[in-house]
Amino acid sequence: MTQEQHFDVAAYALGVLDQRDAERFEDHLIDCPACAIELESLLPVVDILSDVDADALVATEQSRRDGLMLKSMIGEVKRERRRANSRRLYSLAAAVVVFAMLSIGALFAGGKWLGTEPASPGTNQQAATKSTKSIDPLPLADGGIGIGGTPLPGKVLTATDARTGVTAAVGYEPKDFGTQVSFMVSNVKGKDGPLLCELVAVPVKGQEQVLSTWVVGEKGWGTAAAREVPGLVGVTSLAPEDIAHVIVRAVDPKTGEKQNLVRVP
Template sequence: MDVAAYALGVLDPQDVERFEEHLATCWACAAELETMVPVVGLLSGIDGETMMALEQTHTDPALLDRTLMAVRRDRRRTRMRQIFATAAAVVAFGALSGVGFATVFDDGQRVPQAEPTQSVPTAAPTAEPTASGPGIGFIEPDGEQHDATDPATGVKTTMWVANKEYGTQISVWLTKLPGPRTCRLVVFRKNSTSEVVSTWSVPGGGYGTSTNPQALQLSASTAATVDDIAKIQVQSIDVHGVATPLVTVADL
């Protein structure tokens, strides 16, 4: 609901600031926000009567097709006043989310859309990583996928590494990670320097274990480009600050 409210521009300034701080470290919310952009653009160009029709589609699915045709026509009209763009959009978005839809129409073009799903939490349930993504409903992040399992610790990871204007974005999925412990994500550059890009605590049940089947998802970034990175490593840090490797991705 926070992602939807942010996309529609109805959060107050304090909530916007808190959400954007969260968005900077949560690729799952960022991916969900991206899927909502076409819906928000669609809602911004329709009038009050069409909004009311959208509200009724959750009880009468047949209205959805007629409403979408009206949207295509009304997109060519003058943009509605700001009060409709805010208040009515919230009602209409709730109606659309309730029934789900496979496509929307954009000036006569059919644009495929994903079915609505619940927000993916930071520690997301499910199965172990696979080549196509670590579980049903999982939204694969941007970038090249790398899988690794450490033969000594048994910790498993899937990492997605993507070149960005600011450097490199790293999305991480971890399972078989026991706790309690403190961990960190370290980037090793080809020039023999290293950088800690993220730290976190693992609860007693761990992540992706028999005690706690939920896997851990996290994201981080570095100014280094993908070509400058030699390897990325998850490390465990003891009370004395001594680091122990848990799992390493080195095939970049």
């Protein structure tokens, strides 16, 4: 970066730099907030100059020679302004984007985002910023333990079906909108292809609700061929105390026939 490049702002704004110097200045502009700010302040001046009546202005000049030079300069500004205006604006926009990205990076580096202060030592940051109005991602460390030691939010219940061998862990967490139901299902085997499943909430009173649907691949979930057990989330308008139990079902995509895999509790 050279001192001369700082002096090129006005010439660049007027569009009188040649292509080589203009490109050199644009490279400098990306890394120089001072020049970007100065360029932005000069753009209205350039717009005013382009609208000046050169002939009327020259008539007021005492010196014919000076008047001809001024007329030539204003004419050049008008011609170059149309060619360079878009280029200047794109360069200025690029500089603004770079500075914005750097500012965002500084916010992250300082541990602040939208006014959230870094957690003090020993504080669970997730628990400190939790809201009962939103769905929490999995896993969370302030609930019970699900399958394989994975934590689930809220009150966690587990069950294994003796007939199918399927195990499910379900966490109930009260929310403003009802209940978030976080769950994990293990030892689910695909039969002749992907298996369509659904999680159903059975209320103490009223009709059952389908909270979530998903597909288990041919290798299954929590099996010898596929040991991973994903954590899923469903929601219901029911309060936790209004849910009698939940059921994991397999659904035949062709016939619609349903089979209960496990009930919790």
